[in-house]
Amino acid sequence: MNFYQKEMNRIKRSCYSNKEQIGIVIGIRIFIEDNFANDLNLSLLSRLNYTSKFHLLRLFKRYYGLTPKQYLINKRIAASKHHLATGMAVTETCYTVGFESPCSFSTLFKNKTGLTPAEFKKKSNFCKVNVKLVQEL
Amino acid sequence: MKVSVTGIPVKDQDKALEFYTSKLGFVKKLDVPLGGGNRWLTVVAKEEQDGTEVLLEPSPNNFEPAKIYQQALFDAGIPYTQFSVDDLQQEYERLLNLGVAFSLTPTAMGTVKLAVFNDTCGNNIQLVQML
Numbered sequence: 623m624n625f626y627q628k629e630m631n632r633i634k635r636s637c638y639s640n641k642e643q644i645g646i647v648i649g650i651r652i653f654i655e656d657n658f659a660n661d662l663n664l665s666l667l668s669r670l671n672y673t674s675k676f677h678l679l680r681l682f683k684r685y686y687g688l689t690p691k692q693y694l695i696n697k698r699i700a701a702s703k704h705h706l707a708t709g710m711a712v713t714e715t716c717y718t719v720g721f722e723s724p725c726s727f728s729t730l731f732k733n734k735t736g737l738t739p740a741e742f743k744k745k746s747n748f749c750k751v752n753v754k755l756v757q758e759l
Numbered sequence: 760m761k762v763s764v765t766g767i768p769v770k771d772q773d774k775a776l777e778f779y780t781s782k783l784g785f786v787k788k789l790d791v792p793l794g795g796g797n798r799w800l801t802v803v804a805k806e807e808q809d810g811t812e813v814l815l816e817p818s819p820n821n822f823e824p825a826k827i828y829q830q831a832l833f834d835a836g837i838p839y840t841q842f843s844v845d846d847l848q849q850e851y852e853r854l855l856n857l858g859v860a861f862s863l864t865p866t867a868m869g870t871v872k873l874a875v876f877n878d879t880c881g882n883n884i885q886l887v888q889m890l
Binding site: 624625626627630633634637638644647648651685686 | 889
């Protein structure tokens with residue numbers, strides 16, 4: 623067993639020995655992945671595992687390094703990038719990935735990516751045209 | 760400021776390009792001669808070609824401390840960097856069939872699953888799947 627494997631075993635014992643807690647947070651993450659476009663909130667997520675909101679918040683952050691809400695936002699932004707790059711309109715993208723207001727969606731998107739959804743969409747289309755041109759050369 | 764390039768030291772750039780493209784599935788992005796047989800050679804993920812570039816840098820051949828550091832990490836089994844995958848078991852089996860050697864087979868570690876392989880260029884590389 624090399625040094626890295628020994629360290630892995632040590633970390634497993636000291637940080638990941640509670641299989642029940644790990645099972646709960648993995649279940650929550652998968653639920654968010656499968657339902658990110660719906661109206662999700664901490665109350666709903668905590669009811670799934672009969673845990674308190676604050677306990678769930680603490681557990682999720684401890685094991686994934688971010689809160690369920692931050693994870694949900696990242697997931698929605700990633701999904702919206704995919705939709706915008708494949709030609710979906712900004713407003714339709716906003717509602718498709720679960721955001722409620724195009725205005726807050728644009729602000730959040732710009733905050734996370736540095737571009738507004740419209741700018742991102744334009745840039746994606748421009749890149750696609752460039753790739754096609756290069757392939758034709 | 761953006762993270763546009765991250766480097767991996769490689770002993771042989773030709774061999775590294777072959778491994779990272781034909782086995783791992785990356786795509787060559789830049790290949791600029793720098794003299795002395797060295798190149799600015801980068802690859803990107805096929806699904807994210809405008810994403811972060813991986814620079815396959817010939818530092819172990821040009822800078823002795825880089826060579827020593829790379830060897831020490833390798834001997835300890837420590838990955839130089841990691842790539843994420845959606846299905847680790849599937850990727851492990853695909854790479855195994857291509858003859859890639861693993862020092863760590865898919866192993867659950869809390870909320871992730873990990874595996875470590877030899878990139879044949881002097882590095883251990885870790886694959887990670889979020890659970």
